[in-house]
Amino acid sequence: MSSSERRPLGRPPDGVVDRKITAATLKLLAANGFHGLSISKVASEAGVPRSTIYRRGATTAELAVAAITRSVPPVREFNTGDPVADLAASAGDFLAAFIDSGHFGVVMQLHACADYDPQLGDLVARYLSPRGEILDRMIDRLRDAGAIASDVTPDMVRDLLFGPIVYRRLVTKQPADRAHIRDLIAIVIRAVAAPAGKPD
Numbered sequence: 078m079s080s081s082e083r084r085p086l087g088r089p090p091d092g093v094v095d096r097k098i099t100a101a102t103l104k105l106l107a108a109n110g111f112h113g114l115s116i117s118k119v120a121s122e123a124g125v126p127r128s129t130i131y132r133r134g135a136t137t138a139e140l141a142v143a144a145i146t147r148s149v150p151p152v153r154e155f156n157t158g159d160p161v162a163d164l165a166a167s168a169g170d171f172l173a174a175f176i177d178s179g180h181f182g183v184v185m186q187l188h189a190c191a192d193y194d195p196q197l198g199d200l201v202a203r204y205l206s207p208r209g210e211i212l213d214r215m216i217d218r219l220r221d222a223g224a225i226a227s228d229v230t231p232d233m234v235r236d237l238l239f240g241p242i243v244y245r246r247l248v249t250k251q252p253a254d255r256a257h258i259r260d261l262i263a264i265v266i267r268a269v270a271a272p273a274g275k276p277d
């Protein structure tokens with residue numbers, strides 16, 4: 078029996094419901110913040126019964142992280158044989174797509190709240206883990222090619238690639254277009270490069 082045959086007449090498919098819940102969660106996070114999020118508010122905004130959300134085992138932390146997982150673009154892994162170009166392309170594509178998604182503020186807010194909410198902190202860490210692993214693999218290929226200094230760690234590279242954009246958007250409130258992102262990444266790659274004539 079197909080899923081359409083099992084579903085009661087008039088009931089929207091699960092994918093439609095998930096999209097409604099995701100959109101409602103993101104809207105409420107942007108308007109009220111994580112601490113203003115509730116199952117009741119999400120259900121009302123999405124136009125679904127609370128039981129629909131509870132059936133998914135959802136807490137507000139789970140709803141929030143599921144929403145950004147579905148809505149924030151993934152980090153793409155490139156492996157063309159040119160590790161410098163690969164890292165620049167991956168970081169540049171992700172940063173531009175992340176900003177264009179319109180969810181930058183919501184994601185940063187969840188990172189901040191994760192410091193005070195253990196469940197949210199664990200879920201945010203799990204959300205970040207596969208993205209970090211992709212970046213670390215590309216940074217390792219950069220090191221294997223002798224393109225970064227021996228005392229530069231993957232954490233340092235990630236901090237230098239993404240930290241300035243967070244500062245620019247959250248502190249100085251300046252835009253970060255693709256040209257700015259491209260120039261920033263080029264500066265970072267030059268900064269972490271192995272000294273000329275001394276590949277590590």
